[in-house]
Amino acid sequence: MLAYTFAEGMQQVVNALALGSVYALLGLGVAAIFSVLGIVNFAHGELVTLSGFSMLLFATLGLPWLLIVPLAILTGGLAAIAIELVAFRPVRGAPVETFLLTSLGVSIVIQNLLLMFVSPRPEDLHAPSWTDATFRVGGVVVGWFDVATILTTFLILILLTTFFRRSIYGLALRAAAEDFSMTRMVGLKANSVITLAFFLSGLLAGVAAFFYLGTLGQVEYDSGFNPLLKGFIAAVMGGLGSLSGAVVGGYVLAAMEIFFQVVLPSANTPFEAAIVFGMVILVLLLRPRGLSGGLSAAMKLERV
Amino acid sequence: MSGAESHAHPTNDVPDGSSAASDGFLSSWVLRATTGSFVLAAILAVFVVVVNGVGSAVTQPVLIIFLVNLPVVVGLQTFSGNSGVISFGHVAFMAIGAYTAALMSTPVLVKQTELANAPAFIRNAHFGFVGSALIAVAVTACVAFPLGFVFARLAHPAAASIASLGWLVIAQTIIANWYSVTHGTATFYGIPSYTTVWNALLCGVIVIVAAMTFRRSPIGYGLRATKSNPLVARAIGVNMVRARVAAWVLSAALAAVGGVLYSGYLVSLAPSNFFFSLTVTIVVMAIIGGPTVSGAVVGAIVISVLNEVLRRVETATSRPGLSTVVVAAIFTALMMTRPEGLLGRWELDEIALRGLRRLILSRTVRLAPRSREEVDAP
Numbered sequence: 313m314l315a316y317t318f319a320e321g322m323q324q325v326v327n328a329l330a331l332g333s334v335y336a337l338l339g340l341g342v343a344a345i346f347s348v349l350g351i352v353n354f355a356h357g358e359l360v361t362l363s364g365f366s367m368l369l370f371a372t373l374g375l376p377w378l379l380i381v382p383l384a385i386l387t388g389g390l391a392a393i394a395i396e397l398v399a400f401r402p403v404r405g406a407p408v409e410t411f412l413l414t415s416l417g418v419s420i421v422i423q424n425l426l427l428m429f430v431s432p433r434p435e436d437l438h439a440p441s442w443t444d445a446t447f448r449v450g451g452v453v454v455g456w457f458d459v460a461t462i463l464t465t466f467l468i469l470i471l472l473t474t475f476f477r478r479s480i481y482g483l484a485l486r487a488a489a490e491d492f493s494m495t496r497m498v499g500l501k502a503n504s505v506i507t508l509a510f511f512l513s514g515l516l517a518g519v520a521a522f523f524y525l526g527t528l529g530q531v532e533y534d535s536g537f538n539p540l541l542k543g544f545i546a547a548v549m550g551g552l553g554s555l556s557g558a559v560v561g562g563y564v565l566a567a568m569e570i571f572f573q574v575v576l577p578s579a580n581t582p583f584e585a586a587i588v589f590g591m592v593i594l595v596l597l598l599r600p601r602g603l604s605g606g607l608s609a610a611m612k613l614e615r616v
Numbered sequence: 617m618s619g620a621e622s623h624a625h626p627t628n629d630v631p632d633g634s635s636a637a638s639d640g641f642l643s644s645w646v647l648r649a650t651t652g653s654f655v656l657a658a659i660l661a662v663f664v665v666v667v668n669g670v671g672s673a674v675t676q677p678v679l680i681i682f683l684v685n686l687p688v689v690v691g692l693q694t695f696s697g698n699s700g701v702i703s704f705g706h707v708a709f710m711a712i713g714a715y716t717a718a719l720m721s722t723p724v725l726v727k728q729t730e731l732a733n734a735p736a737f738i739r740n741a742h743f744g745f746v747g748s749a750l751i752a753v754a755v756t757a758c759v760a761f762p763l764g765f766v767f768a769r770l771a772h773p774a775a776a777s778i779a780s781l782g783w784l785v786i787a788q789t790i791i792a793n794w795y796s797v798t799h800g801t802a803t804f805y806g807i808p809s810y811t812t813v814w815n816a817l818l819c820g821v822i823v824i825v826a827a828m829t830f831r832r833s834p835i836g837y838g839l840r841a842t843k844s845n846p847l848v849a850r851a852i853g854v855n856m857v858r859a860r861v862a863a864w865v866l867s868a869a870l871a872a873v874g875g876v877l878y879s880g881y882l883v884s885l886a887p888s889n890f891f892f893s894l895t896v897t898i899v900v901m902a903i904i905g906g907p908t909v910s911g912a913v914v915g916a917i918v919i920s921v922l923n924e925v926l927r928r929v930e931t932a933t934s935r936p937g938l939s940t941v942v943v944a945a946i947f948t949a950l951m952m953t954r955p956e957g958l959l960g961r962w963e964l965d966e967i968a969l970r971g972l973r974r975l976i977l978s979r980t981v982r983l984a985p986r987s988r989e990e991v992d993a994p
Contacts, residue, residue: 346774351774352774352777352778399948402952403951403952403955406955407700407955408772408773408774409700409702409773410951410955412702412774412777413702413899413903413947413948413951414948414951414952416896416899417944417945417947417948417951418944418948420896420940420941420944421941421944421945421948424937424938424940424941424944425937425941427936427937428935428936428937428938428941432936432937537892541781541782541785544778544781544782545778545782547778548775548778548779552772552774552775552778582789582792582793583789583790583793585785585786585789586785586786586789586790586793589782589783589785589786589789590786592779592782593763593766593779593782593783593786596766596769596770596775596779597765597766597769600769600770600775602775
């Protein structure tokens with residue numbers, strides 16, 4: 313079982329980092345909304361699906377991928393703003409569960425509209441050939457796409473950190489996450505802060521969609537379910553509402569998945585998902601507030 | 617409810633709860649649980665008898681599927697309606713109940729070929745409907761118990777909801793891959809057809825009584841208090857973890873009853889039947905009526921009827937997905953305009969009692985009173 317060479321080990325590390333990057337982006341998108349509003353967006357997976365279908369649309373229009381990718385990411389951002397307008401704005405101020413249910417409803421409407429009017433089958437994304445290209449470093453076969461995923465995510469994390477630290481908008485978001493009503497009292501418009509949070513969350517979902525669906529090579533009306541689940545778990549494991557926690561949660565989740573894929577005897581590999589989620593539940597049992605133990609404003613409110 | 621009503625009961629979620637102990641037997645929680653159960657069970661029985669009496673080849677399956685879903689919906693309500701934590705994991709308990717009942721009731725001869733590698737005690741087990749049902753409920757409750765502590769301890773309700781989605785995936789993965797016992801992703805067949813309208817109705821009544829009794833028991837009131845305000849609840853001595861675990865285990869057991877009925881009606885099982893789409897149906901049924909047992913029953917009836925009507929439109933217009941879109945849209949719109957659900961926060965017997973009281977008051981006191989205080993101080 314442990315007859316793995318160093319090269320094979322390194323290969324799995326690259327796999328885990330690439331997968332973890334996608335999960336981190338998804339978790340970050342979920343946590344961004346939660347940190348500001350204290351609510352969970354069940355339609356986050358649909359942002360991934362919609363970005364995916366927009367990629368398909370732009371690709372069939374014959375646009376170059378250099379244009380398709382930013383447009384698809386932008387679609388994610390705009391779709392997030394639209395979902396906020398439809399599912400969240402009308403019930404602003406309602407109990408937390410209401411948001412969960414309205415966004416669940418919107419998510420199901422979007423899924424079934426895609427099923428009815430776009431396609432009931434998985435559609436090939438015609439991803440460019442460079443998504444499959446690999447190179448070799450000392451016996452380790454590495455996919456360019458994996459490297460791109462990892463580097464882009466690191467770049468995004470650095471940009472986001474700078475954005476949150478240096479820009480006035482980042483400061484507004486952090487203030488809103490800390491104490492939303494106080495933020496409004498000092499003159500920030502609630503709607504613009506919330507729209508900004510959703511736009512950011514949608515952009516992150518768009519980036520994740522490109523890397524996740526690009527690896528899969530196809531998109532379907534319910535493609536968003538798995539990303540949603542992974543983003544949720546990453547965010548909860550990191551401590552709902554903590555942005556850095558969501559990133560850590562994403563990488564830890566991916567590391568566990570790859571670890572169990574490698575370590576489990578082949579007869580038990582189908583149980584990998586159950587074992588990984590079982591581990592997550594164990595983590596939550598021991599640390600009910602997540603790995604980072606982070607508390608968002610919403611959770612603090614609960615305790616005050 | 618009018619303004620005067622809510623004025624009379626500032627803590628709306630716990631009506632008359634505080635005075636229950638001191639008012640003697642006639643207003644004890646046992647009596648209120650009994651009346652509540654009786655009213656609701658009678659409504660269910662009348663509904664089932666009438667629909668069954670109209671009985672056609674079309675309404676019969678719809679009626680049975682409604683009765684199969686009902687225990688799961690009421691079970692989900694027992695946890696979510698009282699604790700305020702929405703669970704997406706109860707279909708997993710339904711699946712455990714369904715598979716356990718199937719394993720216990722399927723004839724030994726069928727199991728020898730179908731599950732040749734299963735442990736001997738499973739292959740040789742052969743119980744009737746009641747025996748299988750009891751074992752299924754007990755097994756499910758035992759599985760639910762340790763899990764309950766995770767969901768009881770999670771700090772934020774949303775975190776618990778997400779973790780319950782994780783539990784659904786865990787159960788799904790295990791059932792789909794435990795080939796020697798569950799027949800894996802392939803269909804599990806050969807289950808005797810034991811579900812009828814009448815034993816399903818009986819199960820529905822039992823489930824309603826259990827849910828109503830829990831809701832109006834001291835521990836149920838305590839749990840509802842934690843939903844309104846966790847800190848105040850703790851201050852008056854409610855142990856939230858204990859109350860939530862109790863509700864969780866009971867709700868899982870009730871969901872298992874639905875699973876038992878399911879396997880006895882469809883006589884074959886596949887793991888994919890117990891995943892997200894059924895979860896959404898059950899959650900919508902449980903939420904749309906309101907966070908009460910009555911709300912769960914009414915929600916299950918409304919959505920079952922709506923689904924059936926829309927399914928026919930769907931086949932007539934050949935637009936798959938139409939019924940789901942319409943139900944989800946109605947659900948979303950209702951959650952926006954009336955987050956308390958169709959019935960609001962009151963049980964049907966409470967609504968009836970209030971209506972009756974108001975009727976009597978308006979007859980006896982000619983000059984319509986402005987406030988409750990004027991009526992109560994003759």
